[in-house]
Amino acid sequence: MHSKRIMITKPEQNEHKLFYSSDGEHKKALIGHLRIDFGSGDEFWHSWWGEHEEMNDDELSDTLDHIFRTMRKHIFRDRESMRVYLKNLPTEQLDGSQGFKAECNGYDFYLRCNPNPGNYDCYCYCYEKELLEQAMSGQDESDDIEMGGM
Numbered sequence: 001m002h003s004k005r006i007m008i009t010k011p012e013q014n015e016h017k018l019f020y021s022s023d024g025e026h027k028k029a030l031i032g033h034l035r036i037d038f039g040s041g042d043e044f045w046h047s048w049w050g051e052h053e054e055m056n057d058d059e060l061s062d063t064l065d066h067i068f069r070t071m072r073k074h075i076f077r078d079r080e081s082m083r084v085y086l087k088n089l090p091t092e093q094l095d096g097s098q099g100f101k102a103e104c105n106g107y108d109f110y111l112r113c114n115p116n117p118g119n120y121d122c123y124c125y126c127y128e129k130e131l132l133e134q135a136m137s138g139q140d141e142s143d144d145i146e147m148g149g150m
Contacts, residue, residue: 004066007103010090011110014136018125019099019112025138029131031055031107034064036122038115042078055128063105064126075113082115082122108132 011018018026021033032050039045050056068076075085091098097114110125 004063004105006067006070008089009101009103011092011099011101015101015110016092016094016099018108018110018127018132019094019097019123020125025135026127026132027051027135029127029129029135031060031126031128033126034122034124035120036076036124038079038082038121041080041117044072044076059105060107060126063107067102067104067109076122079115079117079121082113086113086115103129106130 017024030051032048032052035047035049037043037045075082075089086098089098089100091100091113093099094112097112099110099112102109102111106129108127108129110127112123112125113121115121
């Protein structure tokens with residue numbers, strides 16, 4: 001069983017692409033992403049966009065539920081709370097937004113926040129940690145095959 005502890009860190013420069021819907025090896029590890037909107041400021045609307053639905057299981061659902069229940073007490077309480085809370089998080093500037101990484105229970109979550117009315121307030125990209133680490137290091141299953149004698 002994995003830990004329910006949420007570790008928040010500042011992303012590395014090479015992780016910026018993980019905050020967006022983009023192509024690349026990392027997409028093999030992308031389970032999907034959430035769009036979050038505070039509506040008039042204190043509402044909480046979200047929608048799920050699946051990528052690899054076969055990885056979207058009860059464990060991911062429980063982990064997402066845990067993360068957002070925990071963060072709804074602080075950063076995701078409302079738009080103003082997000083704006084204030086982002087000042088104290090280890091974030092990276094991302095084209096007018098701020099991004100941070102949350103790790104929990106074998107998953108990596110890349111949250112791109114833009115607490116301004118008229119936009120979605122956050123996009124949360126969900127990755128399977130082990131697959132993402134393989135993709136980011138340039139490995140895939142074909143690396144386990146060695147061709148000899150040819």
